[in-house]
Amino acid sequence: MDIAKRYCEVGDFAGMAEELRAIRHHLHQHPELAYEELETAALVAHKLQQWGYEVTTGVGRTGVVGSLTVGDGQRRIGIRADMDALPILEQTGLPYASQRHGKMHACGHDGHTSMLLGAAKYLAETRHFSGTVHLYFQPAEERGIDSGAQCMIKDGLFERFPCDAVFGVHNHPGAPAGTFLFRKGPFLAAGDNIFITIHGKGGHAARPHLTVDPVVVASSIVMGLQTVVSRNVEPAQPAVVTVGVLQAGSANNVIPDQARLELSVRSFCPEVRALLKERITTLVQQQAASYGATAEIEYLMGYPVVINSDRETEFAIQVAQELVGADNVVPHTAQLMGSEDFAYMLQARPGCFLRIGNGEGEDGCMVHNPGYDFNDRNLPIGAAYWARLVERFLTLPSPIPC
Structure with missing residues (x-):
């Protein structure tokens, strides 16, 4: 050489x-x-x-x-x-x-x-x-x-x-x-992935009082998640919570039994990463419970x-x-x-x-x-x-x- x-x-x-x-x-x-x-x-x-x-x-x-x-x-x-x-x-x-x-x-x-x-x-x-x-x-x-x-x-x-x-x-x-x-x-x-299934009670669109509408629950959760970074994470720490998937129902006259959310969560600090997991999990469960629904959460820690x-x-x-x-x-x-x-x-x-x-x-x-x-x-x-x-x-x- x-x-x-x-x-x-x-x-x-x-x-x-x-x-x-x-x-x-x-x-x-x-x-x-x-x-x-x-x-x-x-x-x-x-x-x-x-x-x-x-x-x-x-x-x-x-x-x-x-x-x-x-x-x-x-x-x-x-x-x-x-x-x-x-x-x-x-x-x-x-x-x-x-x-x-x-x-x-x-x-x-x-x-x-x-x-x-x-x-x-x-x-x-x-x-x-x-x-x-x-x-x-x-x-x-x-x-x-x-x-x-x-x-x-x-x-x-x-x-x-x-x-x-x-x-x-x-x-x-x-x-x-x-x-x-x-x-x-x-x-x-770091990038984490969260999969959420909201379990409600389906029924006729004209009789919502007889149902537990998972679409309303999921919508409330989406809006609640917007406060996690702005009100729980120290402002100098970068973090992102994004809802990339919201799926529910198949007909406009039917209130479905379930709704599904998929989230992407990003952070740099290990403490912030742990905080995001705790706050998202708690918020989702309590928001669902406030409507009489339940939430099944799969929280997968992704790339470091x-x-x-x-x-x-x-x-x-x-x-x-x-x-x-x-x-x-x-x-x-x-x-x-x-x-x-x-x-x-x-x-x-x-x-x-x-x-x-x-x-x-x-x-x-x-x-x-x-x-x-x-x-x-x-x-x-x-x-x-x-x-x-x-x-x-x-x-x-x-x-x-x-």
């Missing part, structure tokens, strides 16, 4: 841009939900094998790991990309729109996978490093519980494919394409807080500044209330989870939206970033003091 050779630049991917775009569009047309990523995993495994990686499939059910060792370096790095899609009906009208009804890459995982594949190809061709790189292509990030990161770790990810540090990325609508955003310490919120380690994040910031210039790097961006199962990987290994801008204005459509699309301008930039990060991390002597 010629250590004197320059590190990877974005321009090195000019000849690969169209190939990466074709891969991304193919993945976008063929989205697969959590733990169904068989075709995606097969495509990833085939590409990695073509490029000379040692490939292991079925890690964490449908995950793929590609490993490449160059030289005699003892350091090891892990980079993760998520592969799963969402149960959303696409409404982009794009020529490469989803061909699978009700399934869509509405969070950009097709782009995350394509960027890492681009880096994989470049690293295999240039081999400008000394050590081992493990590429973790992960399923089921969108699950909320029993996620792909958990499953891969339980399957021995870090014992079978060990790394000294692990890195991951997510696109960020609202920031200019190609901009990198970082934050040391707590970055993304994403906490970036200082040393690895500082290193990741330096690499981004080298690649795209300091003006295109935000080293201390705001905390985000979204959640990520990459948090589990960061609990097991030091590392950094970063964001890459997906565009502003019309290009900045929010994720989990039927009109969203990953910005293809990021493909060579993201691929170059991963390649340079590996080259820098696996250059001796170590760029990160041990």
Whole structure:
């Protein structure tokens, strides 16, 4: 290996841009939900094998790991990309729109996978490093519980494919394409899931006095939940309680027996997380009881807080500044209330989870939206970033003091 050779630049991917775009569009047309990523995993495994990686499939059910060792370096790095899609009906009208009804890459995982594949190809061709790189292509990030990161770790990810540090990325609508955003310490919120069934007494719509209307109960609970953060959580502590599902009834002249609510709850502080659970549980039960109904609550603690380690994040910031210039790097961006199962990987290994801008204005459509699309301008930039990060991390002597 010629250590004197320059590190990877974005321009090195000019000849690969169209190939990466074709891969991304193919993945976008063929989205697969959590733990169904068989075709995606097969495509990833085939590409990695073509490029000379040692490939292991079925890690964490449908995950793929590609490993490449160059030289005699003892350091090891892990980079993760998520592969799963969402149960959303696409409404982009794009020529490469989803061909699978009700399934869509509405969070950009097709782009995350394509960027890492681009880096994989470049690293295999240039081999400008000394050590081992493990590429973790992960399923089921969108699950909320029993996620792909958990499953891969339980399957021995870090014992079978060990790394000294692990890195991951997510696109960020609202920031200019190609901009990198970082934050040391707590970055993304913990995310919990609550499923509530209100049991009332159904009957004729014209005789409500003979019923216990679960629709009214559920509506009261929804409004009551709006006070949990505003009146129970200390104002300086970030927290979100969102009711994403309210389902009840099937006819306008029938008062149903049951109503169902599904909540998403986000927080950063363990004490706030515990407070939210106590207040939501108490409020739901007592609101239901006040109407003569009962409430069945399933409260599932989901992903923990994403906490970036200082040393690895500082290193990741330096690499981004080298690649795209300091003006295109935000080293201390705001905390985000979204959640990520990459948090589990960061609990097991030091590392950094970063964001890459997906565009502003019309290009900045929010994720989990039927009109969203990953910005293809990021493909060579993201691929170059991963390649340079590996080259820098696996250059001796170590760029990160041990």
